[in-house]
Amino acid sequence: MENKKEKTFQFVVVGGGIAGVTCVEQLSSQIPSADVALITAGPHIKAVTNYKQVSRTLEEFDVEEQPSSVLEEKFPNLTIIHSAVKSLHTKSHCVETADGRVFGYKKLCICSGARPKLLTQDNPYVLGIRDTDSAQEFQKRLSKAKRIVIVGNGGIALELVYEVEGCEVIWAVKDKAIGNTFFDAGAAQFLIPSLEADKPQAAAPCKRPRFTTEEAAPGAYGHGPTDSGSALGPDWHEGIALRGAEQVRSLGDWPVYVRLTNAQTFGCDFVVSATGVVPNTEPFLQGNTFVVADDGGLQVDDHMMTSEADVYAAGDVCTACWEQSPLWQQMRLWTQARQMGWYAGRCMAAHILSEPVELDFCFELFSHITKFFNYKVVLLGKFNSQGLGPDHELLVRCTKGQEYVKVVLSGGRMVGAVLIGETDLEETFENLILNQMDLTPYGEELLNPDIDIEDYFD
Ligand SMILES: Cc1cc2nc3c(=O)[nH]c(=O)nc-3n(C[C@H](O)[C@H](O)[C@H](O)COP(=O)(O)OP(=O)(O)OC[C@H]3O[C@@H](n4cnc5c(N)ncnc54)[C@H](O)[C@@H]3O)c2cc1C
Numbered sequence: 064m065e066n067k068k069e070k071t072f073q074f075v076v077v078g079g080g081i082a083g084v085t086c087v088e089q090l091s092s093q094i095p096s097a098d099v100a101l102i103t104a105g106p107h108i109k110a111v112t113n114y115k116q117v118s119r120t121l122e123e124f125d126v127e128e129q130p131s132s133v134l135e136e137k138f139p140n141l142t143i144i145h146s147a148v149k150s151l152h153t154k155s156h157c158v159e160t161a162d163g164r165v166f167g168y169k170k171l172c173i174c175s176g177a178r179p180k181l182l183t184q185d186n187p188y189v190l191g192i193r194d195t196d197s198a199q200e201f202q203k204r205l206s207k208a209k210r211i212v213i214v215g216n217g218g219i220a221l222e223l224v225y226e227v228e229g230c231e232v233i234w235a236v237k238d239k240a241i242g243n244t245f246f247d248a249g250a251a252q253f254l255i256p257s258l259e260a261d262k263p264q265a266a267a268p269c270k271r272p273r274f275t276t277e278e279a280a281p282g283a284y285g286h287g288p289t290d291s292g293s294a295l296g297p298d299w300h301e302g303i304a305l306r307g308a309e310q311v312r313s314l315g316d317w318p319v320y321v322r323l324t325n326a327q328t329f330g331c332d333f334v335v336s337a338t339g340v341v342p343n344t345e346p347f348l349q350g351n352t353f354v355v356a357d358d359g360g361l362q363v364d365d366h367m368m369t370s371e372a373d374v375y376a377a378g379d380v381c382t383a384c385w386e387q388s389p390l391w392q393q394m395r396l397w398t399q400a401r402q403m404g405w406y407a408g409r410c411m412a413a414h415i416l417s418e419p420v421e422l423d424f425c426f427e428l429f430s431h432i433t434k435f436f437n438y439k440v441v442l443l444g445k446f447n448s449q450g451l452g453p454d455h456e457l458l459v460r461c462t463k464g465q466e467y468v469k470v471v472l473s474g475g476r477m478v479g480a481v482l483i484g485e486t487d488l489e490e491t492f493e494n495l496i497l498n499q500m501d502l503t504p505y506g507e508e509l510l511n512p513d514i515d516i517e518d519y520f521d
Pocket residue numbers: 077078079080081082083102103104105146147148149174175176177192193194218219291292293294295296297298299343346377378379380395396397398399400433
């Protein structure tokens with residue numbers, strides 16, 4: 064391999080998604096003279112735009128698909144190589160691309176993302192949604208569909224059941240409440256009426272969601288991964304019509320049938336498997352000795368380093384295996400991909416410059432801003448009481464159709480919160496979680512709507 068190397072770069076980053084691009088930007092601005100290469104399978108790169116720090120840990124931004132030349136113009140020492148990495152040779156510090164080229168590295172960061180974890184593989188009637196291509200394929204199929212089955216209860220399913228119009232939607236959920244990855248049953252109950260109501264911008268004329276509470280039978284149907292590009296992100300469905308063909312077919316005439324574990328069988332035009340993701344590790348594992356976490360991600364330490372020397376990883380492909388703050392957990396999200404990519408770049412540069420680097424503050428507190436069913440949603444800390452014992456306490460305030468506020472207390476201290484609607488509480492609650500003040504004296508007054516909580520804690 065050694066003598067096949069076309070060039071050796073100081074830094075090589077694999078993957079043009081948000082983690083890889085942020086890592087490259089960080090490396091290029093920290094050491095402008097360094098030779099940096101970004102190797103990516105897809106034709107475009109993802110860039111963070113309109114970045115806004117909302118509070119100490121909450122951030123909001125847009126994501127834009129851009130031609131890679133924009134990045135190369137910004138950073139003259141950056142080379143972008145459009146090819147998939149086929150193999151990695153950690154001993155000789157080089158990667159081989161699908162078009163047969165070999166590049167050496169001093170430090171490497173793997174940011175190859177993840178792909179949909181489909182119910183079954185290689186069935187043309189089961190789709191996953193990940194990148195622009197798979198979203199377009201979904202839209203094309205939906206335009207002719209009269210009934211679809213959506214399996215899964217996480218972010219993608221929540222977005223789809225709200226957005227899809229003109230097509231009967233059967234939503235197969237194995238939990239008792241909707242949105243289990245983000246919400247508890249109370250928040251789910253608050254959101255349900257939005258599914259039945261007309262959407263603000265347009266009515267949903269033929270939307271007939273039906274809810275089941277059983278898991279899809281494992282022998283359902285599958286289709287191979289279609290995910291060479293980067294993952295979609297906030298507002299991915301804006302600008303693409305998610306409208307079906309409106310009329311319902313007669314029974315007995317469907318291209319595919321899904322049998323659920325509650326013994327019900329549904330015919331449909333196709334199945335969307337919105338059942339989570341699997342990290343893209345394949346080309347990197349073979350011949351190397353990476354330690355892989357239970358969820359299939361490359362294990363990384365508090366410097367984003369994998370178990371292989373000089374190899375870092377960031378974003379959806381990695382699993383955070385450092386001793387974590389009691390208020391943070393990994394979720395494969397846009398924000399964490401940006402934060403990890405940025406921090407990995409910082410660590411790689413610091414290691415080359417022999418400078419110390421400490422775990423970034425953003426990993427102190429889990430925070431996420433998003434939108435579901437047209438409501439602003441803010442999640443902080445252990446928002447779903449993750450990992451807490453039975454002695455934790457919940458305070459809830461709910462105004463139907465307007466807001467849902469839940470606070471998680473442990474030992475009298477706030478450790479998490481769910482804020483749905485325009486509550487304006489995120490900054491105050493973030494502070495209360497970060498400073499771990501004993502809130503026992505305030506009791507339920509904490510959520511009293513007649514008290515201006517911001518003034519209260521000033
Ligand atoms: C439909 C959808 C909606 C979402 N909505 C939200 C949201 O609202 N908020 C939120 O926070 N998160 C959201 N997410 C999650 C978010 O998109 C991901 O967590 C994030 O994009 C991960 O970024 P990444 O850079 O790690 O990986 P990706 O974006 O997957 O990028 C991986 C990159 O690696 C490249 N690659 C892969 N293998 C190779 C290889 N062998 N060689 C070279 N290159 C390779 C790919 O081409 C790609 O460019 C959503 C995800 C989906 C699918």
